[in-house]
Amino acid sequence: MWTSQKAYLPLAFHTELGFKKVITSLCTPPTTGPHQVAMVLALGLIIQDIMCVVEIEPDQCPPGLPEWVASSALTVQDVEALLEMVPVLTRLNER
Numbered sequence: 001m002w003t004s005q006k007a008y009l010p011l012a013f014h015t016e017l018g019f020k021k022v023i024t025s026l027c028t029p030p031t032t033g034p035h036q037v038a039m040v041l042a043l044g045l046i047i048q049d050i051m052c053v054v055e056i057e058p059d060q061c062p063p064g065l066p067e068w069v070a071s072s073a074l075t076v077q078d079v080e081a082l083l084e085m086v087p088v089l090t091r092l093n094e095r
Helices: 016-025 033-055 076-083 087-094
Strands: none
Touching: 016 076, 033 076
16 A cells, blocks of 8 residues: 655665665565555655756755765666566566
């Protein structure tokens, strides 16, 4: 179930360990429709957060953007690694 009302992911995600935990969790395919929806929503937020970092100038934090997002070490390569996991999401539809 999706319960977050936040516009950005928490600080814990924007660490090397946090990102690795997400990648590891994506190795397990969702087993229900609601779980699949939650995973897709999480992927969208992950991509949004990382692309915010990519698109802003160094040492600038636009209004409303949490500092931990602006200073995140995650990169486009991390988005690419994440997108390699997308086939896990399509397996539910093939059943």
